[in-house]
Every structure is written in structure tokens, then in C-alpha cells.
Amino acid sequence: MLILTAALAALAAAGARAEVYELDTAHTVVGFKAAHIFGKVPGRFTKFSGTFTYDPKNPQSWSAQADIDPASINTDTPKRDAHLKSADFFDVVKCPAMTFKSTKVTDVKGNHAKLHGDLTMHCVTKPVVLDLEIDGVGKDPWGNVEASFTATATVNRKDWGINWNKALDSGGVLVGDEIAIELDVTGTPKKADAPAKN
Numbered sequence: 001m002l003i004l005t006a007a008l009a010a011l012a013a014a015g016a017r018a019e020v021y022e023l024d025t026a027h028t029v030v031g032f033k034a035a036h037i038f039g040k041v042p043g044r045f046t047k048f049s050g051t052f053t054y055d056p057k058n059p060q061s062w063s064a065q066a067d068i069d070p071a072s073i074n075t076d077t078p079k080r081d082a083h084l085k086s087a088d089f090f091d092v093v094k095c096p097a098m099t100f101k102s103t104k105v106t107d108v109k110g111n112h113a114k115l116h117g118d119l120t121m122h123c124v125t126k127p128v129v130l131d132l133e134i135d136g137v138g139k140d141p142w143g144n145v146e147a148s149f150t151a152t153a154t155v156n157r158k159d160w161g162i163n164w165n166k167a168l169d170s171g172g173v174l175v176g177d178e179i180a181i182e183l184d185v186t187g188t189p190k191k192a193d194a195p196a197k198n
Contacts, residue, residue, distance in 0.1 A: 021147060021187035023050045023066065029184040030068060034157075035176025037168065041080075047072035050100075052187060054147070059113070062105045068098040070121065088164035095123040103127075111135075115151065124160040128153055130181070144188060151183040 031044040050066030071092040073084050085092045102117040111134035119128045130151040137147040156177050157163075166174040 019055075020051055020053050020190040022190045023048065023052075024146070024186040024188050025049070027146075027148075027186035029182075031182040031184070033180040033182065035178070037172075037174060041075055043073060043075035043084075045069065045072050045098075046074055051190060052102075059105050059108045062102070062115075064100070064102040064115065064117070066100045068100075069096075070098045071096065089162055090122055095121070100128075119155070119160075122160045122162050126155075126159050128155055128181075130183070146186055146188055148184075148186045151181070151185060153181045155179050155181060 025048065028048075029044055030048050031042060033040045033042050035041075045068050047069035048066060050064065052064035053062060055061045070090040071085055073081055073090065075081055075084070084090055087094070090098075098119075098121040100117050100119050102115055104116045105113055106116065107114045113132045115130040115132050117128060117130070118125050130153045133150050135148040135150060138145070140146055157179050158177055164175070168174060
């Protein structure tokens with residue numbers, strides 16, 4: 001999930017000015033895990049976009065935003081994915097947008113920080129805090145700048161009005177309320193927009 005999106009606080013590179021980076025969708029995973037009966041089920045969203053800014057000398061200028069298509073949810077089980085898209089869970093027909101927008105960064109210590117922001121899903125917006133860890137920044141073998149980091153959080157799906165469940169005969173419920181957000185993010189410098197033609 002999310003919002004994934006999310007993202008930001010992660011480059012230690014190239015100068016003191018704020019840079020704008022785009023999510024590299026081929027090398028970014030917007031993932032999650034949810035308790036299911038006695039085990040856990042991993043999943044991911046496969047359609048998303050986003051940007052983040054970074055200035056190594058001014059953490060308060062860091063920002064991030066992401067847009068995620070909830071209909072792209074994939075747990076490698078088509079029947080379960082169809083249920084997750086239904087009104088019991090994400091209700092993607094009524095609520096086709098999932099977004100994240102950062103509000104501030106705190107607790108910057110070495111390559112770790114906390115990214116605060118607003119996560120909108122299931123037509124509800126709630127604050128979340130992501131734990132960030134910068135994995136690395138630099139050039140790949142072809143000279144392209146890349147920045148990679150991980151971001152994690154645990155949220156309660158009921159806070160976003162996703163309440164469906166079923167009781168188990170052995171006790172407990174079918175689906176856990178706590179959802180682990182797991183983001184593996186790579187960004188590349190955003191290309192300047194082409195000048196408008198007269």
C-alpha cells in the first residue's frame with residue numbers, strides 16, 4: 001500500500017539544492033502483508049506514479065507524493081484479488097484513487113528518518129508515519145543517478161473503513177486488522193518539462 005507511495009527522504013547525493021525525482025516503477029515495489037487465518041499473505045500494487053524532492057542540507061524541504069491504482073492489487077490469486085477490489089474491501093469502483101502526500105519529516109538520524117503524511121484510500125484520508133531507511137544513492141554502470149530506500153509502516157485497515165471479516169470456528173477472524181506496508185523505492189532525477197511551443 002500504499003502509498004505508496006511513497007516516498008522520499010532518501011538521497012545523499014548531488015549537491016545542496018533540492019532535486020525532484022520520479023519513482024522508477026520498474027524498480028519500485030509497493031507492497032503489503034496481511035494476516036490471513038494463521039499465516040500472512042503478501043501483496044502489491046502494480047500501477048503507481050509519484051515524485052519526491054530532497055535537499056541533504058535542508059530536511060524540512062523534503063516532500064513526496066504518490067498516486068496508486070487500487071484496482072492493480074495483486075496477491076497472485078485472481079479470486080482473492082477480485083474480492084479485495086469489491087465493496088467488502090477497497091471498493092475500487094466507488095473509490096478509484098489511492099494517494100499519499102507528505103506533510104513533514106522528523107527524527108533524521110544518519111540514514112534513518114520518519115516521513116509523516118496523509119494516506120487516502122477507500123475514500124478516507126488518515127495520517128500515517130513511514131519509517132525510512134536510505135539504502136544508497138549514486139550512479140549505475142550507465143551513468144544514471146539512482147536513489148533507493150525502504151519505507152515501512154503498520155496501519156489498521158479499520159481506520160479507513162475497511163471492516164469486512166469472518167469469524168473462524170477455531171476462534172479469531174479470517175483477516176487481520178493490522179496491515180504491514182512495505183515499500184522498496186528507487187527514484188531517478190525528473191527530466192525537465194519541454195518548453196511550450198508558440
